[in-house]
Amino acid sequence: MKSFSRREVVIALCDFLIALFAFWFARYFGDLPRWYWLVMSAFLWVIFGIITRKLQFDSYKRIRYALSGILLQGILSGLFLFLLYRKCVPGYEFDHSILLATGIIVLLEWGLYGLLRKLVYRKIPYFYEEPPLNDVTEIGLKSGDGLQNTVWDKDIDCLFTLARKVSADGEDIVRRLKENKNAFSENTLLIDTSDPENILAHKIRSPRLVVHLRSLNRIRHINTLFSYTNYCLPEGGFIACHCVTAALRREKVLRQSPPVINHLLYALDYCWHRLSPKLSLTRGFYFWTTGGKLRALTRVEVLGRLYRAGFEVLYEEVSNGQFYAIASKIKAPIRDDKPSTGPLIRLRRHGKGGEIIGVYKFRTMHAYSEYLQSYIYRQEGLSAGGKIAYDYRVTPAGRFLRKTWLDELPMLLNWVKGDLKLVGVRPLSSHYFHLYDKELQELRIKTKPGLLPPFYADMPKTLEEIQESERRYLTAYLKNPVRTDWQYFWKAVRNIVLKGKRSG
Numbered sequence: 001m002k003s004f005s006r007r008e009v010v011i012a013l014c015d016f017l018i019a020l021f022a023f024w025f026a027r028y029f030g031d032l033p034r035w036y037w038l039v040m041s042a043f044l045w046v047i048f049g050i051i052t053r054k055l056q057f058d059s060y061k062r063i064r065y066a067l068s069g070i071l072l073q074g075i076l077s078g079l080f081l082f083l084l085y086r087k088c089v090p091g092y093e094f095d096h097s098i099l100l101a102t103g104i105i106v107l108l109e110w111g112l113y114g115l116l117r118k119l120v121y122r123k124i125p126y127f128y129e130e131p132p133l134n135d136v137t138e139i140g141l142k143s144g145d146g147l148q149n150t151v152w153d154k155d156i157d158c159l160f161t162l163a164r165k166v167s168a169d170g171e172d173i174v175r176r177l178k179e180n181k182n183a184f185s186e187n188t189l190l191i192d193t194s195d196p197e198n199i200l201a202h203k204i205r206s207p208r209l210v211v212h213l214r215s216l217n218r219i220r221h222i223n224t225l226f227s228y229t230n231y232c233l234p235e236g237g238f239i240a241c242h243c244v245t246a247a248l249r250r251e252k253v254l255r256q257s258p259p260v261i262n263h264l265l266y267a268l269d270y271c272w273h274r275l276s277p278k279l280s281l282t283r284g285f286y287f288w289t290t291g292g293k294l295r296a297l298t299r300v301e302v303l304g305r306l307y308r309a310g311f312e313v314l315y316e317e318v319s320n321g322q323f324y325a326i327a328s329k330i331k332a333p334i335r336d337d338k339p340s341t342g343p344l345i346r347l348r349r350h351g352k353g354g355e356i357i358g359v360y361k362f363r364t365m366h367a368y369s370e371y372l373q374s375y376i377y378r379q380e381g382l383s384a385g386g387k388i389a390y391d392y393r394v395t396p397a398g399r400f401l402r403k404t405w406l407d408e409l410p411m412l413l414n415w416v417k418g419d420l421k422l423v424g425v426r427p428l429s430s431h432y433f434h435l436y437d438k439e440l441q442e443l444r445i446k447t448k449p450g451l452l453p454p455f456y457a458d459m460p461k462t463l464e465e466i467q468e469s470e471r472r473y474l475t476a477y478l479k480n481p482v483r484t485d486w487q488y489f490w491k492a493v494r495n496i497v498l499k500g501k502r503s504g
Contacts, residue, residue: 220292226309304368364398424450
């Protein structure tokens with residue numbers, strides 16, 4: 001019989017626990033035998049599943065085949081156990097508990113298959129990764145009250161002069177700009193639309209500046225709007241937009257209601273206008289009911305969308321309850337990606353043999369943060385350990401997940417799939433992988449990466465020390481894999497649990 005993979009062993013263990021739970025639960029609704037018969041029933045259930053190849057979930061080509069296969073195997077297993085009880089258990093009489101247990105097992109196994117299909121077999125799009133930071137060029141960023149190395153358009157000065165004179169009402173901003181449209185040059189396009197197609201239908205052949213009068217909170221297809229704006233602008237052209245960010249929205253909601261009640265109202269507003277558009281289960285219903293209007297957008301998300309559309313952010317400001325951003329076109333929009341907004345992300349990492357594997361993690365940053373690496377790098381620089389200093393892309397919940405390591409919990413899926421082993425070098429992105437010397441690169445791809453890297457056994461501080469730590473581990477591992485992983489596992493556990501060591 002064909003040997004089973006680690007994934008199938010884990011599925012078998014889950015199947016055993018499911019069967020044991022179902023028989024135990026049914027015990028309260030019938031007259032099942034003693035506990036050892038419950039354990040024996042669960043064990044036989046899994047054995048029968050192995051014989052019928054039910055555990056090879058990934059071999060099913062259609063969902064309906066998998067569901068019907070699980071149902072058929074459940075019926076056959078229940079019938080087999082019923083006949084076994086009648087032969088081996090003195091005084092056993094049929095009751096409905098065996099039917100109840102079989103039904104519970106089938107339902108739970110359907111749920112297990114659905115979970116595996118959702119998280120393991122389904123290909124979650126790769127998380128977009130910016131080019132290496134050492135390729136970043138310095139161009140205009142906000143510096144005090146001015147800009148460096150950027151041609152500042154006079155129409156932009158006019159735009160801010162008008163915007164700063166209005167109240168916090170977004171409609172007032174639109175009205176004031178429309179009333180003063182003659183103050184702008186003929187190469188400036190002021191457009192109030194939520195339909196991206198209207199951007200391409202304007203009469204100005206090559207606008208120097210496109211000002212979006214409508215708040216981004218009221219636009220359904222923001223990415224398409226930004227991309228079409230990019231198409232109609234020349235190289236170096238400007239885009240200006242505004243919205244009420246999630247932080248400004250929070251202040252407004254809390255300010256408009258009495259204490260306690262305001263926090264309850266904000267919790268409802270947060271769940272509906274911020275979480276619902278991000279989750280795959282609720283996204284369709286949210287946009288169907290609201291049309292995408294009034295949804296909450298974080299500052300990071302707006303800036304990230306601009307970068308994805310091929311713009312370089314030059315200026316950002318909060319004035320009169322509105323967030324303003326101005327960017328310049330530097331390249332074509334990014335089209336070969338699929339932005340991730342869900343709680344689970346998939347990162348490109350180098351595995352054994354140099355193969356690119358998808359490593360799962362829980363999201364710890366705001367949506368579209370991945371497009372802002374070069375921008376925030378130039379703003380904040382790097383701290384010790386090679387990470388971005390004062391990274392405001394990380395959410396409060398994300399800081400908690402990182403501190404408690406819960407963000408790395410989905411990597412267990414990679415262990416189940418066989419991409420990672422328990423102890424091993426850290427799976428690296430292409431950028432960091434190519435920072436290593438060639439000899440260590442070749443040594444790294446001889447083994448699988450791991451969940452617990454040798455970093456936590458040695459706690460190196462610099463890149464050179466990290467490379468030396470991994471070199472020692474890999475050299476020892478290739479000579480004696482079992483003993484090396486055993487020693488490094490307990491060293492890492494001691495540093496993490498007893499000494500509270502973290503990666504920074």
